[in-house]
Amino acid sequence: MNRITQCIHGKGTVSEVMKHRGKPGQEVPSRLLAFAGMRRPVVFWNITNRCNLACEHCYSRSGPGISDEGELTTAEALDLIDDLARTGVPLIILSGGEPLARSDIWTLAEHARERGIKTALSTNGTLITAEVATKIRDSGIEYAGISLDGASAETHDRFRNSPGAFEQAVAAFSRCREAGIRTGVRVTLTKDNYGELSPLIDLSLELGASRFCLYWMVPCGRGAGSYFRLQLTCSEVEGALGTLFRKAQEVDPSRMEFLTVDAPQDCIHLIRAMEREGSPDLADARALIMSMKGGCSAGDRVANIDPWGNVYPCQFARSPEFHAGNIRERPFSVLWADDSHPVLRQFREKTTHISGRCRECGYFSLCGGGCRVRAYAGTGDFSAPDPFCFLQ
Ligand code: SF4
Ligand code: SF4
Numbered sequence: 001m002n003r004i005t006q007c008i009h010g011k012g013t014v015s016e017v018m019k020h021r022g023k024p025g026q027e028v029p030s031r032l033l034a035f036a037g038m039r040r041p042v043v044f045w046n047i048t049n050r051c052n053l054a055c056e057h058c059y060s061r062s063g064p065g066i067s068d069e070g071e072l073t074t075a076e077a078l079d080l081i082d083d084l085a086r087t088g089v090p091l092i093i094l095s096g097g098e099p100l101a102r103s104d105i106w107t108l109a110e111h112a113r114e115r116g117i118k119t120a121l122s123t124n125g126t127l128i129t130a131e132v133a134t135k136i137r138d139s140g141i142e143y144a145g146i147s148l149d150g151a152s153a154e155t156h157d158r159f160r161n162s163p164g165a166f167e168q169a170v171a172a173f174s175r176c177r178e179a180g181i182r183t184g185v186r187v188t189l190t191k192d193n194y195g196e197l198s199p200l201i202d203l204s205l206e207l208g209a210s211r212f213c214l215y216w217m218v219p220c221g222r223g224a225g226s227y228f229r230l231q232l233t234c235s236e237v238e239g240a241l242g243t244l245f246r247k248a249q250e251v252d253p254s255r256m257e258f259l260t261v262d263a264p265q266d267c268i269h270l271i272r273a274m275e276r277e278g279s280p281d282l283a284d285a286r287a288l289i290m291s292m293k294g295g296c297s298a299g300d301r302v303a304n305i306d307p308w309g310n311v312y313p314c315q316f317a318r319s320p321e322f323h324a325g326n327i328r329e330r331p332f333s334v335l336w337a338d339d340s341h342p343v344l345r346q347f348r349e350k351t352t353h354i355s356g357r358c359r360e361c362g363y364f365s366l367c368g369g370g371c372r373v374r375a376y377a378g379t380g381d382f383s384a385p386d387p388f389c390f391l392q
Pocket of ligand 1: 370
């Protein structure tokens with residue numbers, strides 16, 4: 001995750017990060033968790049595989065009509081939350097499928113709050129009525145990340161394979177705002193929508209989003225099938241990052257924060273731009289990025305649990321090669337503490353093994369070698385360079 005806003009407008013962030021180092025996760029403000037140097041991970045928990053939409057780029061294979069057979073029961077899910085609390089997990093992102101398709105979501109969120117774990121929602125927004133928005137707030141969910149993959153109904157609905165999805169998602173922002181829930185926009189940028197990046201940022205501001213979170217495609221789930229058709233070229237990525245950074249400079253940081261996800265190399269684009277401009281914040285930006293130990297948090301400060309209790313290093317690393325265990329066989333607290341597990345060790349020690357162009361790159365110590373899922377998917381070699389890097 002690249003915290004663009006905190007790097008550009010970062011005065012004071014470095015000293016704040018240092019102040020919170022070593023504190024229990026629950027005491028660290030959410031905006032600083034990425035820098036806190038913890039092994040207690042933020043958990044992306046796909047609580048169900050069911051979804052009312054079936055988007056082409058989905059990183060799982062969710063959709064309507066899918067059975068919930070074998071998914072964690074309510075009792076198992078509550079036990080898991082107790083175990084995550086014992087592990088010191090500071091934040092659970094409730095995701096799916098569509099997490100609101102799971103009827104016991106309120107029970108799970110309330111239980112997490114009772115156990116001192118913050119919760120956030122990752123949703124397509126289409127099921128957020130006024131009543132649901134109230135339930136989100138009352139169950140203690142602090143933040144809703146709502147997918148918006150275009151600035152127009154035409155683009156978003158095509159992307160989401162669902163007429164009316166744009167209108168429903170836009171309505172979800174105002175319903176959440178009225179209920180007092182903080183919201184953010186989540187966009188996956190592809191060939192189909194990158195031309196709308198600038199108007200989408202403007203729309204996000206209008207909708208009152210406090211975060212703009214840009215994802216790139218990762219070849220996994222259903223999205224693996226459309227990866228090569230939808231993935232952007234290096235020059236398109238550079239153009240999009242240029243737009244994003246310019247907007248991040250213009251927008252008041254207390255109004256909306258900009259982030260990019262699943263490409264640690266994005267921070268290099270930012271550093272190079274700040275170098276060119278002779279930015280006075282460059283040293284602080286470098287220190288912040290260094291404190292993230294190479295951008296990718298998979299298997300270390302980030303964990304993924306799927307609807308059936310399988311544990312993976314991150315939500316995009318969900319192929320059998322990256323399976324780290326199942327909470328039905330071994331509690332998460334035990335599994336995560338096992339540094340000898342081959343999958344977790346591979347991710348935790350990734351920078352030791354990375355080879356080729358990334359190893360020789362002058363930015364390796366900041367970037368850490370990009371995304372291991374893309375490197376593996378492209379070559380079958382976990383230590384290969386990330387093929388999605390815009391640096392030629
Ligand atoms: S492996 Fe890739 S998708 Fe997963 S956390 Fe790292 S950079 Fe992000
Ligand atoms: S070449 Fe590799 S290490 Fe260098 S910026 Fe690109 S992904 Fe990161």
